[in-house]
């Protein structure tokens with residue numbers, strides 16, 4: 001059996017040597033005939049590519065792809081999946097937050113217990129900024145309420161998949177990629193492994209709160225059209241309220257005609273509110289339109305500038 005591991009790397013020159021040592025330590029316990037590594041350098045600006053070239057020179061099975069610029073982790077995952085040749089394919093971060101020591105157990109689930117996917121989730125969010133945990137929790141609650149594709153709270157991208165699962169994922173060639181959703185969407189028999197949150201080995205996180213917010217909106221609009229219906233419901237609700245108010249005003253006009261000139265403040269406030277709601281709804285529509293626009297353009301998900309084997 002051949003195992004491929006995909007490692008997206010963005011400015012990970014510091015973390016990569018530690019990752020390599022840790023993996024080599026676990027290697028004998030994996031009991032696979034072949035181990036292939038596909039490092040995807042996602043437009044790093046530090047010495048990541050040089051480190052990867054060094055790995056490849058040492059062991060030709062440690063391959064790399066290097067993007068022409070930073071395309072994001074989602075694109076890196078997709079490129080890795082396309083280039084991996086193993087019977088079982090895994091995804092791991094370069095910073096050792098996904099412990100390689102869990103690999104033997106995960107492999108056993110696929111080989112002996114008949115599962116198609118061995119996935120992982122964090123049992124705690126220890127060591128993570130409080131604000132980040134708070135918003136992450138809210139996000140999972142919200143998306144699971146409005147989307148038919150259910151996401152597991154704390155699920156990581158760290159996972160092993162059999163070849164049919166990988167081929168299924170590769171058939172989803174959408175430009176706006178939200179892997180957590182895509183992985184769930186394709187289905188298959190999954191065994192979940194939990195582990196405590198581990199702090200990054202070296203280097204810094206590539207995710208700011210702002211990046212995460214954009215990512216969560218991406219996730220919601222990629223897997224649910226419920227927000228569009230929300231616009232319709234709010235519209236209906238406010239139309240109903242307006243009809244009631246107008247009826248009331250007409251009745252009042254007949255009872256007390258002098259009262260008609262009052263109400264300038266209430267009128268402007270209601271207009272502002274409605275204007276606000278309309279803008280939000282248009283913005284929402286715009287989000288979906290923008291996605292459609294990008295999909296229709298059919299742009300490549302990544303561009304490779306260099307890859308292992310080129311030097312020969």
Ligand code: UDP
Pocket residue numbers: 007008009010011012042070071072073076092093094095097200204205206207
């Ligand atoms: N990563 C990437 N492209 C990016 C951002 C991140 O390939 O634009 C990689 C990064 O090198 C790491 C993994 O994705 O291997 C997870 O990133 P990070 O550890 O910064 O995220 P966190 O663990 O803090 O969520």
Ligand code: MG
Pocket residue numbers: 093095097200205
């Ligand atoms: Mg990390």
